[in-house]
Amino acid sequence: MQKWIAKSRKTHIADNANLFKPSEQPLSVDATDIPVWESVSKNQFDPNWLTLMETHQSSILPMRKLKRTEDYRSWLVYNFNEEDPKASTFGCRLCQDYYDSFKIIARPRSRMSIKGKGVLRNNAHANAKLINEHSDSSAHSAIVEQLKLQFRQTVSDKMLHAPIVI
Numbered sequence: 001m002q003k004w005i006a007k008s009r010k011t012h013i014a015d016n017a018n019l020f021k022p023s024e025q026p027l028s029v030d031a032t033d034i035p036v037w038e039s040v041s042k043n044q045f046d047p048n049w050l051t052l053m054e055t056h057q058s059s060i061l062p063m064r065k066l067k068r069t070e071d072y073r074s075w076l077v078y079n080f081n082e083e084d085p086k087a088s089t090f091g092c093r094l095c096q097d098y099y100d101s102f103k104i105i106a107r108p109r110s111r112m113s114i115k116g117k118g119v120l121r122n123n124a125h126a127n128a129k130l131i132n133e134h135s136d137s138s139a140h141s142a143i144v145e146q147l148k149l150q151f152r153q154t155v156s157d158k159m160l161h162a163p164i165v166i
């Protein structure tokens, strides 16, 4: 399993290889702990966030994009600030959860990848740009790619170990 991951990383995401810390050790993940794309990409976007965004930040958030575009919902988190709702920020759940465990070294590290921080600009255009740029960033792409690789490995393991029916 670990061998496969190391080899796959080399062959499939060679472009992102320099984003990972060089290490003598293979990924220190137990097979049972491996997060799989299927579960991490599940829509965890809370629909109440849209209501809160609309109530407090509709003039500075790209509301139409947030309502209509679904692909960012696998990762976007809203850090609602109860004391100062207009200062609520947003971040990336996948980068927050896996930046360290996947040993991503891309710098500077986005505040979107740090739990409890998040980002916010003062107009909708700039915030839309932040969302797009994060989605396209090399660190975010490397994490998504790694999660997908692990998902494919989990699926192929299941197939290999499934009873053969003739």
Ligand SMILES: [Zn+2]
Residues within 6 Å of the ligand: 075, 092, 093, 094, 095, 096, 113, 134, 139, 140
């Ligand atoms: Zn991310």
